[in-house]
Amino acid sequence: MAKKRKMNYFKTSWRNIKKHKGFSAINAGGLTLGMTSCLLLLLYVWHHWNYDKQFTNRDNIYILQNNQEGDNKIFTFAATPKTIAGAIDSEVPGVKRTARIFSYMADGLISRGETGLKKTGSFADASFFEMFNFNFIKGSPSKALAQPDGIVITDELAASLFGKEDPMGKILKRNDKTPLVVTGVVEKSPLNSSFRYDYFLPWQLLESEQEWIKNAGWGSNFCQTYVQLKDNKYYPSANKLIKKMINAHQDGYKGEAFMFPFSKMHLWSKFENGKSVGGMIDQIRQFLILAVCIMLIACINFMNLSTARSEERAREVGIRKAIGSSRKSLIAQFINESLILSAFAMIAAIVLLAVCLPFFNRLLGIQLSTPWSEWHFWLFLACITILTGIISGSYPAFYLSSFRPVKVLKGSIKGGKGALSVRKILVIIQFGFAVFLITAILCIYKQISFIKDLPTGFEKGNLVEVPVEGNLGKNLNIFIDEAMKSGAIISGTGLSQSINQAGNNTWGFDWPGKLPGQQILIDVLRAGDNFSKTTGVTLIEGRELSGANPADSSSNIMINETAAKVMKLKTPIGSVIKWGGSPVTIVGVFKDFIWGSPYQKVAPMVINYGGKNSTVIALKLNPARNISSSIAGIERILKSINPAYPPVIHFSDDDFEKKFENEKTLGLLANLFGGLAIIISCLGLFGLAAYAAELRTKEIGIRKVLGASVRGITTLLSKDFLQLVLISIAIAVPLSWWALNNWLENYEYHISLNWSIFVFAGVITIGIALITVSFQALRAALANPVKSLRTE
Template identity: 50%
Template sequence: MFKLNLKIALRNLWKNKGFTLINIGGLGIGLASCMILLLYVAYEWGYDKQFTNYDKTYIVYNNQKTPTETFSFAATPGVLADEAKQTVPGIEKIARLDYPTDRLITYKQNSFKKGSVFVDADFTKIFDLKVLKGNPSAFLKNPNSIILTETLAKNLFGNEDPLNKTLKLDNTEELKVEGVVADVPKNSSIQYEFLMPWALYEKLNQWTKEASWGSNFCLTFVQFKDNSFFENANKQFHRMIKSHDKGSNGELFLYPLAKWHLYSKFENGVPVGGKIDQLKIFFLLAFCILLIACVNFMNLSTARSEKRAKEVGVRKAIGSSRNALVGQFMMESMLMALMSMLIAFVLIEISLPYFNSIIGIQLSIDYSNWQFWGTLFGLTVLTGLLSGSYPAFYLSSFAPIKVLKGFTLSGRSSLSVRKGLVVFQFVFAACLIVCTIVIYQQLNYIKNKPIGYNKNNLIEIPIQGNLKTPAKREILKDQLLKSGAVTSVTNFSQRLTAGGNNGYDVSWPGKNLNDKILINFRFTSYDLIKTTAMELVDGRDFNPQFADSTNVLINETFAKIMGMTKPVGSKIKWGNTDITIIGVLKDYVMESPYQKAKPVLIGMSDGPARYVIARLNPDQNVSASVATIDDIVKKLNPEYPVDRTFVDDSFEGKFANEKLLGTLSNWFGGFAVFISCLGLLGLALYMAEQRKKEISIRKVLGASNFNILTLLNKDFIKLVAIANVIAFPLAYIIINKWLSGYEFKVSISVIPFAIAAILSLIIAILTVSVQSVKVAKSNPIDALKYE
């Protein structure tokens, strides 16, 4: 029986090549789109879950409470680890690490500036590193040791054995290679290419040894013997800072490592989402695209119901049961799904490189992974069952006597179902069009919103090596200005686009002593405003003609918090030091361009400088100016690579998530529209075939081609119009919910809805007209000669 059903299925597919191609093409694109999106979702979902005991591992978070809000961040005191290990039951391993930073590592003539982390020895066990060379039990116990990843070891030593070789860190500290470990998985939140012991970090940063419970400067990871210890441990962590520092407003809590990447957004001390929100959208998008491909199959299969009716009648008359017929039609759909899977597989392989270039990661198919094959096979079976279920039960329901007597199916019920399915497809397509337009509107709104300084032609040069000497920085500034490549130069303690470096120890007249207000600190040298083009609302910039060592600049937000309408000239306290406000800057964007500005205080000091900021000469060629700058920096600091960056590139990186969402919505929304058009084309083919005689009679009676086109398009335009009426309220709710996550957002106008309505109508008319023109131009004699 199976062999017979297979033969019948293959003959039917071959006989109706047009419908077969449309069905297989639509299902293939749907499956490919679904699989690519699921690969991405699986990649993101797998963040930090590749480690053996990730489910028992937690990162310590810090809630800093103020009268208005609670700030949540992962920085903790350095003294926490030892205290927790001694006092908190159930902790099996605990490790501190500094924030991953690029540092210079040198072996003979090979120098690389790569990601590094100072860690406690337990780090290697918590994140169970795959050891390729060395003795893991001895790792990081020697203060002057280092562990390399496989790629860095290869770059430094080639084919030499790296063990016990001596490297130099930042051309000062000599380190002995203790081991080589496998490269860090790309979907791990902690990225590094070499590890060094925490004892070395304390040696290089002497202040950390005296740092108390009020100094948050490291990450802390905790792994329990068993999760039964978690609840009591978490309560102990809550109390830990205040038990040692009564005046502190910090409260620690344990956050699961598995949630760190996906649920990274906090509001008032509570996780409210993050990357997971985007992942949910892509997961839903994946199955919606597959669903509309299945809808196509249902539509086209039921559209051919009249042609299959006699076959059903004959087979029932000779004894075939309904179950056997259902099996026959399900086999056809499964066969179609398997063919689509092959097409999808080819499409995935072809499109993955391009998709990777869009999202900036390297997704790949692991052919040895049973989960991939299981998912692909499962999706194929699901597609076959979903797309074939309704046609199978509908077609097998025909009564043989009525069909064989020449009864013509009215098709009203099936037609209404088909119309409903077309409406569903275009509801989804219209929603995607509206959402994609609003995403791009929001992106453009934020990108074009004033940021408080001119980021164009502004470059940042990290202060490292010889440039750490103030005299060398002065030489650098002098040579850059004399070269004509730049017009002004200043120093800054952070990247312009970076956050961090803040505290509570600023007070002013009238401030409530119990209020804990977090102020961001920055340090600069002369010509800050001239170089960055920050806007000065009142007062002046730092000037060598004045003694500005105890003078500061503040931003508008800080002035508002202090309640000062004219703050210039006011004296405030920074710790125990009296300082004077000499200027008020317009709020500028530091961390997120989507959120309101935070209070900023900028002091005049060259000591904490970490970056040289230079404004390129607008009258010079950019490439030539950059080459000149690189040459000057390299001569002054030959042992370090020149890794200057453009500020606008750093700023552009802040829109990565929104750009990714917009790009993927654009591409996969396009696929959804294309699949919907395939279904519409197939339905138009059927409708034109059904109405061939009617059209011929109308032509004989004098109807023009335009009249025929209008007749055939009218029904489909109605369906698309109904779809838009349903889609627009849904799209509004979805996009309004998405925009609610931003403090600065575009208002939802009628424009996206108008564009979606026009686009969907044009798409429908063009799709249907492809077939309608052919029918309208046909000779009526061909349809009426047997009447």
């Protein structure tokens, strides 16, 4: 009997769905878009939530963070002294192992015979692969980095260099000079991994190549240190001991290392005053909320359209109750209808997801994949389908099943005031969310534009950079001279780091009037001749550093405006300050320029001369020549000086744009899913307007016969919906103001919200709603009144 009853529910539900194809299509379409949007957002969230989950020991692994006081605040960074790892191994109980990695100098050319590839790498301790269980295809994790001249490569790099040949024991060359033996092959890490390297090199090789690293002590912070505990019960005591280590080994040093969970590193990487305050997790929360809201909007559409048809379904309810149907069976009937539509919508959403995912990946530059083979993924889809069906069908089911058969059959129910008020509230919620999304999109766009338009302090246009590698270091001046003679550039200079990449700083400066114990973190950049001419950085007073002046190479420096203000130097030129205890003379002051994050205030900076110790060559392209021909000329010179290396040229304006990737991603997703949410809202409004026009068909016919104009009828049908939209704007604007102000507070440089953003968002929302409603209103107003009245 129960089985027969369920089959009857299904048949009746299917009959009702087919009978009202238009409304069913709008309902299913809204649910499909909502589900597809939700699944795409959840895949993106899942991608970040599963960062480094491939490492089974991740919950017992900690990365050392370093807190240092200065400028009345605490700076936190993941660089530590190389010596702390050995001290932890010998002095801290409960530690299973430590491992250090250093990536700054590891990238380079990996070649076999005539085949050379530029790849990314990292130096690491032998214990690294025992701590992080990479999938070893060949070799032993415990021995792979024990050999001083070994190299562990990924399967991807192995295939590029060896094809199907076994790479184990074969010789590769690094930077066309250092022979290395392949001691292991590991599977390439997924995109959601912190270690996306093409090869790994032993720590011993780093110390043999770099004398300063071999001799580095407790005051030099340059590597990342990881600690694996035997059990997390040792964390409190181990962390307490580690916090004291740096100060204990160096007098007068205010550094404090602490253990931070490796499992939280990706999502909780933002620190303020020594404490983790968020990071990527903030964006993940935003997208989770967006996914839930989009699904709710789709469910609200379903509720609205179902209750809008209450008068039509009332007679059905009345007759079924009169012949003995219980309220429980009617609720089951209506819920069954919404579950069927939800199931159809999910099937369509799965198809749409498969079609959209490649485009979504290209748009964001990631590689999200759908786990079709995982049973829990299908279980998750089934849960969403059922939950959506129940949520979207619950209110219509309980409302429609509450009709009293006597009143219904007498014709005394006309839609129900309860349904009308709830329906209005739901429309207000829908369009309130739409107003917020439009405002957020405008705010994000204006914030990104504002930061991009901030003066950088250097000229990005026509500025390119070439990494110093191979023979280029000893032929730096020859390369610049040749490029100038060819007419490709008008100036060039060597830099210790890219003009777009901060990272080198120190506390080690003293100056007259500095307070005892005062710590100021100062950026340090080495530059060669013609620094300001090449980069466009403005020299305010004094002169530039030059290799022609012997004192510039040892005891002269330039400082920026901020450094002059911090040091309170009335006449900076000629002032003598101390760097690491040695006196240096200021010979020039240059205007501030953005070296690191464009969202943070410019730090005090010192530039010293270091043309022969450059890692990057900055080149100012000749504005009188075509850019492509200038680049081609530079590439020819690079090939003649450095034949083993493929030419690499970075445009500074492109590198500067990369600093906005997080905000661009946020803007792209807000635009995409905000637009979909608005479309879903409009589908619901379109359906409501169509049904409202259908109910008032005869009224419209009578009005037209009595002389009402098309404009008057259109206004009559539109004004109720527009009133609801205006109410939603009035509610959403103050909430948007509060939420967006909180978001902007995350940036030191940000726009100020003004009324124009909210007016524009309101006008767009009204325009969208008006277009949606007016289409149905005009259609009804233009209909022939004879057709609507001839049945009376």
